[in-house]
Amino acid sequence: MNVPYRQYHGTGNAFAVVEAAALETDRAAFAQSACAELGVDGILFLELDPETDPTRVGFTLYQPDGSTAEMCGNGARVAARWAHEQTGNRKFRLDTPAGDRLADVDADQTNVTVEMGEPTFEPAEIPVESEGPMIEEPFEGLTISAVNTGVPHAVAFLRSVEEVALEAMAQPIRYADEFPAGTNVTVAEYVGPNEFRQRTYERGVEGETQSCGTGAVAIAAVAVRQELAEAGTPIEVSPPGGTLTVTVPTDGPATLAGPTVFEREGTVEFEGANR
Numbered sequence: 001m002n003v004p005y006r007q008y009h010g011t012g013n014a015f016a017v018v019e020a021a022a023l024e025t026d027r028a029a030f031a032q033s034a035c036a037e038l039g040v041d042g043i044l045f046l047e048l049d050p051e052t053d054p055t056r057v058g059f060t061l062y063q064p065d066g067s068t069a070e071m072c073g074n075g076a077r078v079a080a081r082w083a084h085e086q087t088g089n090r091k092f093r094l095d096t097p098a099g100d101r102l103a104d105v106d107a108d109q110t111n112v113t114v115e116m117g118e119p120t121f122e123p124a125e126i127p128v129e130s131e132g133p134m135i136e137e138p139f140e141g142l143t144i145s146a147v148n149t150g151v152p153h154a155v156a157f158l159r160s161v162e163e164v165a166l167e168a169m170a171q172p173i174r175y176a177d178e179f180p181a182g183t184n185v186t187v188a189e190y191v192g193p194n195e196f197r198q199r200t201y202e203r204g205v206e207g208e209t210q211s212c213g214t215g216a217v218a219i220a221a222v223a224v225r226q227e228l229a230e231a232g233t234p235i236e237v238s239p240p241g242g243t244l245t246v247t248v249p250t251d252g253p254a255t256l257a258g259p260t261v262f263e264r265e266g267t268v269e270f271e272g273a274n275r
């Protein structure tokens with residue numbers, strides 16, 4: 001069968017959007033082959049419910065290794081952009097495995113802001129095996145803080161993120177027994193007040209991506225907690241693929257904002273059947 005897709009990226013984090021009804025079975029196998037064929041970091045299966053206000057969008061992300069993730073910051077921004085193109089609306093409620101997330105598409109039709117939920121440092125909610133919040137602890141050669149921003153991140157602040165061998169540094173942490181669900185590994189560099197550089201090794205992609213939205217929020221959440229950035233004010237986080245703006249209030253959900261880009265549309269051949 002041929003599965004239609006539309007491809008986008010959010011600051012370099014690339015996704016193919018497939019309407020949920022187009023493929024209801026064998027999604028893991030489809031994601032494994034389609035991500036490799038299209039060169040994307042995930043397949044977003046999206047389902048619109050135009051009867052609701054704001055319009056509800058069912059959101060499921062399958063990753064290149066066939067796993068699903070509870071949340072994806074850039075994927076959520078791409079999902080809202082796609083939903084805007086389908087409906088003309090600008091406000092959406094994304095129904096993700098991590099919970100409902102409100103998303104707003106700017107009048108420019110490309111910039112999207114998503115509510116990301118409240119970052120948590122509670123070990124059981126990350127999950128990480130630790131007696132208390134894991135903050136600035138020596139772990140597998142880095143000093144890490146563990147936080148869940150919809151998905152788990154181990155965040156390490158470094159003098160510079162540019163030259164480091166990220167995959168080699170990240171893998172022992174990503175697969176450590178202390179993280180029973182695995183973890184994304186994000187390194188951060190302080191550039192100036194409320195400004196950081198980012199690189200992230202992503203679980204599920206099993207490599208570095210050009211951008212990671214939950215990782216940007218994780219950096220901002222740790223920075224606010226460590227008083228390296230100010231709560232409730234815009235924090236600029238720059239992964240290799242662009243710049244994201246994050247806010248982390250003292251109470252309430254963090255937000256993630258940034259550009260989205262439509263790249264192409266087409267069909268992917270798949271040997272499975274839509275049963």
Ligand SMILES: N[C@@H](CCC[C@H](N)C(=O)O)C(=O)O
Binds near residue numbers: 013071072212213
């Ligand atoms: N790229 C995403 C994060 C996707 C999920 C992650 N790989 C995981 O398995 O936890 C983002 O923009 O947040």
